[in-house]
Amino acid sequence: MGIVAHVDAGKTSLTERLLYAAGVIDRIGRVDDGNTRTDSMELERKRGITIRSAVVSFALGDLPVNLIDTPGHSDFIAEVERALSVLDGAVLVISAVEGVQPQTRLLMRTLDRLRIPALLFVNKIDRVGARYDDLLADIRRLLTPAAVPMESVAELGTRSASVDLLAVQRAELGEILAERNDAFLERYLEDAELDHAAELRSQVARAEVHPVYFGSAMTGVGIPELIEGIRSWLPRASGSPDDELRARVFKVERGAAGQKLASARIVSGTLAARTPVAVHPGDGPQYQTRPSGIEVYRDGTRQPADRVEAGQIVALRGLKSIRIGDQLGVRTRQVGQLFAPPTLETVVRARDRVRLFQALTQLAEQDPLIRVRKADDITVSLYGEVQKEVIASLLASEYGVEVTFSETTPIHVERLDGVGAAMREITDSLWAAGVGFRVSPVAEGIEYGLEVELGALPRAFHTAVEETVRQTLHQGLYGWEIPNIRVDLTHTAYYSPTTVAADFRRLVPLVLLEAIAEAGTTVMEPLNHFELDVPSDTVSRVLAHVAEHRGVVSQTMLTETQAHLEGTLPAATTHPFESHLPTLTRGEALLATTFHSHQPVAGPPPARARTDGNPLNEKQYVLNLNRSA
The missing domain is CATH 2.40.30.10 (Translation factors)
Structure with missing residues (x-):
């Protein structure tokens, strides 16, 4: 089971309550005091946020639970993605005060996409400003129309807040369940005796309906009812020890x-x-x-x-x-990447470059979306500025490496403009190999095809060619990755007694980039989608601020006191835009951004330092290979 939420909704506090209820701990830790069970990193305790997913196992009665507490901050969305891949069910935590926030919507969409059964837990009902009816309306409008409230709340927004299990209106529950099961609908219309609980359990297991519980992780109100909901509605693991591993x-x-x-x-x-x-x-x-x-x-x-x-x-x-x-x-179907990869990078500097690179490489093992790149400088990819502090803290505490960072810059990509082809015969080559490629643009992903007979080349050579093709595509004409491209192998040649796989590995970058150069590429910059809530009397200033940072507003909703804006903003200007918002909005702005798409760069295309010896310059490339040999 996973606990997921927008940052500060109370995931870790809820985890503490569940551990206490299960008898695993005898004292409830507080995030503010830095003594919670699952936030074990020094920086997690200092900042009061979860950075790495933590696993803890306990029993709720006869139900063994493996619980994964995930980060809420959007900078650490990769940790959430990895946890989601192994869940049977989830609890999505929502603050009764702040309500449905942008990250909440992103997580709910992902749970729906993966068909992960989920309960919703509305936390902080004891806080001033807590809501019930209009929050339920927001949940149904923004998250799921099939939200079923399981409790009513008395003395909402006070320290005396309490919950009572609803004898959920059979008519309302029946209508929600009947909408999703024709057989149940038929019996419902016949006014037959129906087992609402069994049908609710079945539809929750199919991720079609989501029970909503209320409570406070700080005071413990509503926790026993939530535990009973977990036991009653979330499906138990179904794998058998007798099956294949x-x-x-x-x-x-x-x-x-x-x-x-x-x-x-x-x-x-x-x-x-x-x-x-x-x-x-x-x-x-x-x-x-x-x-x-x-x-x-x-x-x-x-x-x-x-x-x-x-x-x-x-x-x-x-x-x-x-x-x-x-x-x-046994291999099973892979779940595709759920969230966009990082769109930002920064140069990392330290006195000892060798130790720095080794340490960053080990950190990248723990987080595959932290890409480490070594050219003239060592760069690392990021989701946001908070990750800089995390990386610096980890390098200092775990590896004894003190670092500084340059200004964060966007990670561009290159889009293929057309079709290109290139070929080298063995006679044209410095190596005992010949190869030809045709490249063409595709909508998504890297496609690799053969227009030569598979048996015309030893399998080890085919493997060397394909692996080198995929590696070469990390750096296009301007040094940026080409993510959407089809590469067809159109020609191969080799000398049986002398050719080795290394001949193809050295030749492929030269020929492939010749084909790409013939097709041409356009450098694209990352574009973020933003959701922004500001006081309504600051809208005109904020709109001017959006335009100043090359943003476009696509949707505006105004009330007497609040304005909700949605639109797009280049990743390059997102951080400067965010840093000036507090001044413009008296500190009341709430901004959330997610990757949206790529758009062509205006003006001269930016280039990135190469790490491959530059196959675009054959003389320089060959000299670099000879030095490395």
Whole structure:
């Protein structure tokens, strides 16, 4: 089960309450005091926010629960994505005061897309400004029309706030359930005796209906009712220990001695320590390995185990090449990337560049969306400014590396303008290989096709060609990635006694970039979608501010006191735009941004320093290869 929410809605406080109710802890920690069970990083305690997903296991009666507390800040959305891939159900936390916030909507859309059953928990009913009726209306309008309130609230917005289970109006509940099941509708219209609870349980399991509970994680009000809701409505794990092993790695960290520790969900089957297991990487060939040790999450701790089975979350040791997203045992369908990759990057500087690069490379193992790039400078990709502080803190505390950052800049991409082709025969080449490519634009993703017979080239050479093609596409004509392109292999040649795979690896970048140069590329900058709430009397100033930062407002909703604006804003100007908002709005602005799309850069296209020796300049490229040899 996952607990997800917009930042500051109370996820970690709710986790503490559940642990206390389950008897795992005897004292409830406070986020403000930095003593919660799941926020273990020093920076998490200092900032009062969750940065890394944390796993804790406990029992609610006869129901064993593996709970994952996820970050709420949008800078750490990649952590949320990895947790969602292993969930049976979720609790989406909403603040009764702040209500449905932009990140709440993003998370609900993702839960719906993955068909993850979810309960909604409205927290902070004891706070001044807490809402009930109009918040339910917002939930139905912005999140899901199938929200079923399970409780009423007395003395809302006071320290004495309490909840009462509704004898949920059978008529209202019946109508909601009948809308989603024709058989139930037929019996409902016949006024037959119906088992509303069984139908509700079934529709919650299919992620069609969402019960709504109310309470306060600080005072404990509503927590017993929420626990009963979790036990009653969320489906239990269905994998069997007798089936084939299926497991997914969703977190990788390093222990005190520097060894890798991989957290995985065992979906089905069993796994034993020191026995061979097949690993299916997301973008590479299958291989076999043996976990040297297994720990299982149980009763709030990690305990050593020789054998684990379906339904458990485990920590695996001794898997040196393991990465987040890898599957163990039998490969199952991969869930595509749920959220957009980072659109910003910054240069990281330290006295010892070698140690810095090694440390950042290890951090990237724990977060695949932190891309580390080494050219003239070392750069790292980001979702936002808060990540800079996190990276600096981790480098200092875990690796003893003090760093500074340059100003954050957007990560551009290149779009192919047309079709291009290039070919080199062995006689034209410095290496004992010949190759030809045709490139063309596609709407999404990288497509690779063969227009040569598969048997005309040894399989190892085909593998070398395809791997090098995908690597070369990380740097187009201006040094930016080309994400949407089709590459067709149109020609191959080799000398049987002398050609090796390295000949193709060296030649492919030259020929592929020749083809791309013939097609031409346009540099595109990232564009963010923004949602902005401001006092209504500041709208004119804010609209001028949007225009000044190259933004476009597409939707405006005004009330007497508040204005809600939506539109697009270039990633390059988003941070400067945000930093001036408090001054323009008396500190009352609420801004949320998510990646929207790419648009062509106005003016001269920006170039990025290359890391590949520059295949666009053959003489320079060959000299660089000879120096590296």
